[in-house]
C-alpha cells in the first residue's frame with residue numbers, strides 16, 4: 234500500500250502555493266535576494282518517521298527559530314529560576330525587534346523577542362566562556378536536535394552584521410540594566426551567527442519533533458532536554474512564539490510554534506508531531522505567509538489544535554464481570570487504554586460507588602497501555618481502601634504498567650496470571 238500521508242501533505246501544499254503576498258525580509262540585505270517562491274513542508278513523528286514535500290531539503294537560515302532552542306539550553310544549564318531573573322515569560326505584543334524592557338525589573342519581556350534572545354544567548358556557557366565557545370555550544374545543540382552537522386551561512390552573517398545597529402542598541406540597553414555583562418559587540422556578533430545557522434524544513438521538523446517527544450531526538454534517541462524543560466519551553470512558544478500575532482496564532486492554529494525571518498516556522502504538538510514550513514515571503518510581523526496558511530490548514534484538517542477537545546474517551550472500564558459462584562465468586566474489572574487523571578477518577582468513582590457483593594476483586598490491566606503518575610497513586614490508594622473494607626484484591630498486569638504495586642501499607646497487591 235502507498236502511504237497516503239505524503240499525498241495529503243502535497244495536497245495542502247498545493248492549496249497554499251497560490252499565496253504570493255508578502256516579501257522576503259529585506260532589512261538583512263542578503264535575505265532579500267532569496268527566491269521568494271520556494272516552498273517546503275515537512276512533518277516528523279515522535280517515532281522518527283519523516284514526510285516532506287517541495288523545497289523541504291533546501292537550506293536557509295534558522296534566524297529566530299533558534300531563539301526557542303537556545304532558551305531551552307539556557308534553562309538546561311542555569312535552571313529556570315536563574316533564567317527568570319534575567320528574562321520574563323510574558324507575551325509582549327511588541328514586534329520582535331522592539332527596543333524596550335519591562336518597567337521596574339528591567340528584564341526583557343520574553344525570550345522570543347530579540348532583547349530576550351540576546352540575553353538567553355549570553356546566558357549559555359559557564360562564566361568566562363568566550364563568545365566563540367558559546368557559539369560552539371549553541372551550534373552543537375542545534376546539530377544534536379537536527380541529528381546532523383549544520384553549517385553557517387557566512388554571507389548572511391556578514392550581511393546582518395552590517396545592519397546590526399538595532400540589535401547593538403538592544404544589547405547596550407541590556408548591559409546598562411545589568412542584564413548582560415559581556416561586550417555588546419561580541420554578544421551580538423555571536424547571536425547573529427546563531428541566527429545564520431543553515432537548516433532545511435526537514436531538519437526543523439526533526440528539531441520540533443524532539444520537543445514533541447518530550448526532549449528525546451526521535452531518530453538518534455539522544456535526550457536533549459528534560460520533559461519538564463520542554464513543557465516550559467512549549468508554553469513560552471505557545472504564548473510568545475509568534476510575537477505580536479501570538480493571539481491570532483493560538484486561536485487559529487493552536488500549536489506551540491516559532492517563526493524566523495529566514496522564512497521558516499516550526500510547530501511542536503506534544504506527544505504527536507513536529508512540523509516545519511519554509512517559504513520566504515513574510516507578513517508584516519516577520520512570519521511566513523504560506524507557512525501560516527499551511528499550519529492553519531494542517532491544524533484544521535488534522536485536528537491538531539492543542540485545545541481540540543477529544544471525543545469522550547471510551548470508558549477506561551471496558552468490562553466488569555463476575556467469575557465463579559457463591560462464596561467463590563470474583564468480581565473482575567477490565568481496564569483499557571491510557572489511564573491519566575480523568576481515567577483513574579472514573580475507575581475509583583466506580584469502585585467507590587459499586588460496593589461489589591463478591592469479596593474478591595481482580596483489576597485486569599492487560600489492555601492498559603500506560604498509567605500516568607497521579608493515576609497510579611489513585612489506583613493504588615483505591616486498592617488499599619478496598620482491602621480496608623475487607624476485600625481481597627489482585628492485579629493482572631503482565632506488562633507491568635503498574636510496577637511495584639505497593640499501596641503504601643507494605644503489602645504489595647498480588648498478581649494473578651489469568652482469571
Ligand SMILES: NC(=O)CC[C@H](N)C(=O)O
Pocket residue numbers: 296297298329330347393400425428492493494495519
Ligand atoms: N525574527 C527573526 O527571525 C529575527 C532574527 C534576526 N537575526 C534578528 O535578530 O533581527
